[in-house]
Each structure stands twice: as structure tokens, then as C-alpha cells.
Amino acid sequence: MKKVKEYINTSVLTKIVIALAVLLTLVALFLVVTKNAPLTAGDGVESGDTCKTVVVVSSGDTLSGLLSKQGLNHNQINEIASVLKSNGITGLRADRDKIEFVRATDADPVNKIVVIPSPWRQVELTCDSAGAWQCNTVEVERNTRAVYKSGVILDGDSFYLAGMRAGIPAGILADVYDLLAFEMDFERDIRAGQHFSVLYEENFASGAHVDNGHVLAVSFDALRGNVKMYRFKKKDGSVGFYDEKGNGAIKSLKRTPINNAKVTSSFTTRRKHPVLGFTRAHKGVDFRAPTGTPIPAAGAGRIVKRGYNSGHGNFVRIRHNGSFETLYAHMSRFAKGIGVGTTVRQGQIIGYSGSTGLSTGPHLHYEIIKDGKHVNPLTVKLPAINNLDSANKAKFLEYRKSLDAGIEYLNAHPNMFIVL
Numbered sequence: 367m368k369k370v371k372e373y374i375n376t377s378v379l380t381k382i383v384i385a386l387a388v389l390l391t392l393v394a395l396f397l398v399v400t401k402n403a404p405l406t407a408g409d410g411v412e413s414g415d416t417c418k419t420v421v422v423v424s425s426g427d428t429l430s431g432l433l434s435k436q437g438l439n440h441n442q443i444n445e446i447a448s449v450l451k452s453n454g455i456t457g458l459r460a461d462r463d464k465i466e467f468v469r470a471t472d473a474d475p476v477n478k479i480v481v482i483p484s485p486w487r488q489v490e491l492t493c494d495s496a497g498a499w500q501c502n503t504v505e506v507e508r509n510t511r512a513v514y515k516s517g518v519i520l521d522g523d524s525f526y527l528a529g530m531r532a533g534i535p536a537g538i539l540a541d542v543y544d545l546l547a548f549e550m551d552f553e554r555d556i557r558a559g560q561h562f563s564v565l566y567e568e569n570f571a572s573g574a575h576v577d578n579g580h581v582l583a584v585s586f587d588a589l590r591g592n593v594k595m596y597r598f599k600k601k602d603g604s605v606g607f608y609d610e611k612g613n614g615a616i617k618s619l620k621r622t623p624i625n626n627a628k629v630t631s632s633f634t635t636r637r638k639h640p641v642l643g644f645t646r647a648h649k650g651v652d653f654r655a656p657t658g659t660p661i662p663a664a665g666a667g668r669i670v671k672r673g674y675n676s677g678h679g680n681f682v683r684i685r686h687n688g689s690f691e692t693l694y695a696h697m698s699r700f701a702k703g704i705g706v707g708t709t710v711r712q713g714q715i716i717g718y719s720g721s722t723g724l725s726t727g728p729h730l731h732y733e734i735i736k737d738g739k740h741v742n743p744l745t746v747k748l749p750a751i752n753n754l755d756s757a758n759k760a761k762f763l764e765y766r767k768s769l770d771a772g773i774e775y776l777n778a779h780p781n782m783f784i785v786l
């Protein structure tokens with residue numbers, strides 16, 4: 367934090383850049399500063415601590431077990447547990463939570479415990495002179511930058527490869543996939559020469575990059591036209607993604623439930639069946655998926671069928687609303703807890719791909735049924751989950767213009783970022 371501030375305050379060049387950016391983006395909220403090399407993260411050792419032990423919680427650890435190992439007695443453990451509980455910490459998460467134990471010297475008892483449930487929050491317990499534990503929660507100051515990455519699909523590329531080459535972090539790329547999957551088919555819509563870009567958040571603490579935040583905007587030159595999506599917070603505080611015109615971009619169903627799965631057979635009213643040998647309609651789309659690939663629900667809904675038939679093999683059928691249903695066939699097995707009547711959310715794993723039923727190899731056969739009729743999942747018009755009312759739409763369009771101006775600026779100056 368300090369280092370970043372100093373940097374901003376002392377660099378004349380940076381000040382010029384800030385002024386330029388404000389002018390260019392027309393939004394006083396955005397400041398653009400020159401991108402400096404990421405600083406290495408300090409491990410947060412405080413001066414004055416003479417002895418500190420850091421424990422990363424591993425599977426099977428309990429709070430009382432860890433405290434007991436540090437020499438704390440039964441009464442102290444109970445008191446500490448109840449103080450932590452009243453500060454929202456009821457359990458420890460393996461491989462995520464860290465605990466620091468501080469002593470005056472090696473020979474002294476623990477007089478300070480710091481529980482670190484996230485890089486952004488620390489809960490400090492200090493033993494006072496009377497032996498009671500006082501609690502203090504520290505929120506780590508977070509500085510967020512918007513950074514822009516763009517790339518192009520090369521011959522024989524997948525979007526994943528091109529995205530990695532463009533320097534988009536894997537987690538952000540996964541989010542981008544999830545968003546674009548509402549509009550695109552990653553097998554058929556990918557061509558050499560297509561450009562894509564993403565604006566996303568990077569979170570910094572004390573000048574060091576800690577993690578990445580949200581995807582703010584995505585653009586992809588799809589075959590059906592340029593797909594753009596923007597993250598926008600409505601007046602009521604709820605957040606969604608919208609296209610350029612402010613129409614909800616999150617659809618009730620995904621066209622391709624498994625990200626980046628190759629289409630091996632498309633929807634047709636007539637085709638020669640690979641097993642039966644005679645011509646019949648293919649009422650869905652087949653996606654290549656090695657046995658055991660998790661199959662996410664294409665949309666939120668309720669399981670109305672889970673069973674086996676000779677054609678579909680193991681299959682699940684979900685009712686999403688009054689008019690839409692989806693069906694997933696040839697599963698090797700169903701996910702735990704998935705049965706008729708189960709309510710599922712979009713993206714929840716309902717089963718695993720396989721080759722049961724009439725199938726020549728492991729794949730997912732996916733159907734969308736609209737008002738009782740099979741439709742082509744890759745082309746059917748899907749309803750948006752969340753559309754904007756006129757007041758929010760006006761606000762969105764204004765916001766989008768300023769974001770586009772910021773993106774245009776960053777596109778021309780790839781070493782810059784926007785301070786949010």
C-alpha cells in the first residue's frame with residue numbers, strides 16, 4: 367500500500383498519465399498509472415516479535431489440537447475458541463487458513479494468536495495482563511487495478527491456448543469461458559484470426575499482487591458477430607453481465623454445458639445413426655468428453671428424471687422453467703445427491719460422462735427441449751436471466767461508454783492499468 371502510494375505521489379510521469387487518463391476515460395473514478403514490476407510479497411513479520419510460529423492448517427487439524435500443541439491449557443483453549451466464534455470463525459479450513467503463534471521469547475507462553483482466514487482479513491487475539499484474550503479484527507487494505515489483456519487465435523489454436531499465450535491467468539480464463547459459453551460454441555466458433563480481450567481486476571496489498579478479482583468486460587469476435595459482455599452493478603447492489611445494449615448476457619441455459627468440449631455430432635432432423643445404421647434424427651448435440659468428465663447442469667432447475675434406457679443409457683433430465691428442459695445422456699454415473707426432485711443450480715455437477723446406452727464412445731449427448739419440442743442447443747434463442755429496467759439501463763449505457771473508453775486506452779497502452 368505504502369509503496370504504491372509513494373509511487374503515485376512521486377512520479378511526475380505518472381501524474382501526467384493520470385491526467386491523460388481522466389481526460390480520456392471521462393470518468394474521474396478511474397486513474398491510470400504506469401504498470402510497475404510486481405513487488406515480491408513480504409511475509410508480514412512484524413518488528414518486535416521475537417518468536418513467531420506460522421502453522422498452515424492441514425486436513426485433520428482442529429483448533430483445540432493446534433492450540434494444545436502450542437502449550438495452551440484446556441481453559442485457555444475454550445476461551446480462545448469462544449472469542450473466535452464471536453468473531454465469525456467457527457472452524458478451520460485445511461490448506462487455506464493460517465495461524466500465527468507469537469511469544470516474547472522461545473521459553474515464554476503464547477501471548478498473541480493471529481488467525482488468517484484470507485489474505486484480506488486477520489483476526490488477532492492478544493493475551494492481556496489479567497490473562498484474558500482480547501480480539502481485534504484487521505481488514506487488510508486492498509488496492510484493485512483493472513488490467514487488460516488481449517489476444518488472437520492462431521491456426522490450430524484453442525481459445526485456452528490463445529488465452530494463456532495472451533497472459534490471462536487460468537482462473538480468469540475459466541471465468542471468461544463460463545461467460546462466453548452462454549453465447550458461443552468453442553468448437554465451431556473458433557477460427558484463426560479472431561481477436562478477444564478481457565478487462566479484469568488484480569488485487570494488491572502493500573504493493574504486492576495477492577489475487578485476481580472479477581472479470582469486468584469480455585469481448586470475442588465470434589462467427590455470429592462480436593460478443594461483448596460487461597459486469598455491472600445495479601442500483602439495488604446486485605451484479606450481472608450485460609451485452610453492449612444492456613440486455614442480460616447470463617442466459618438461463620448454456621449452449622455447451624462442458625466448457626471447451628468438441629462437438630462431435632450436431633443437431634439434425636435426419637442423420638445416419640452410427641450404431642443403428644439407419645437414418646434418424648439426432649435430437650441433440652454430442653460433445654467429446656472422456657469417461658468421468660464432470661457434467662454441469664446447463665441451468666438452474668429441478669431434476670425430473672434420472673434413470674436408464676437403452677438409447678440414452680444413464681441420463682438426467684432437468685426442468686428449468688415452464689418451457690425449457692435439458693437432457694444429458696450416456697453418463698457413466700450420476701453425481702452424489704442427484705435424484706428426481708433435486709433442485710440444482712447452474713453449473714452444479716449432475717453426473718459424469720461415459721458411453722452407456724447406444725453410444726460408440728465416451729461423450730455427452732445434450733438435448734434442449736422447448737415447450738416439448740427438441741431444439742438445436744447451439745442456435746435456439748435463450749432467455750436472459752436478468753434484464754435491466756429503464757433506469758438501470760440508462761446508468762449501464764453511461765457506465766459502458768466510460769469502460770469502453772478505458773479499454774480503448776489500455777488497448778493502445780498495454781503497460782497501463784486502471785486504479786479502481
Ligand SMILES: [Zn+2]
Binds near residue numbers: 631
Ligand atoms: Zn447424441
